[in-house]
Amino acid sequence: MEPAIALNISICAALVGITGYAIYTAFGPPSRELDDPFEDHED
Template sequence: MEPAIVLSISLGVILVGITGFGIYTAFGPPSKQLADPFEDHED
């Protein structure tokens, strides 16, 4: 394969992986541990 194709596919896979991990962290089970600083300091 051409090196440019391998690099493009690798960057695409990394981008999809980071996006998937971010969505999992924001909406999946780990989101229960996230704190909302605005709720913590309401007046």
């Protein structure tokens, strides 16, 4: 396998992993610990 193809695959895998982790953090079980700052300061 050429180095350029291996680099592209690894960059794509890292991007998919980071995106998956962000979605899991935003909508999965850890999201219960997140606070909405706009709901904390109602006018």
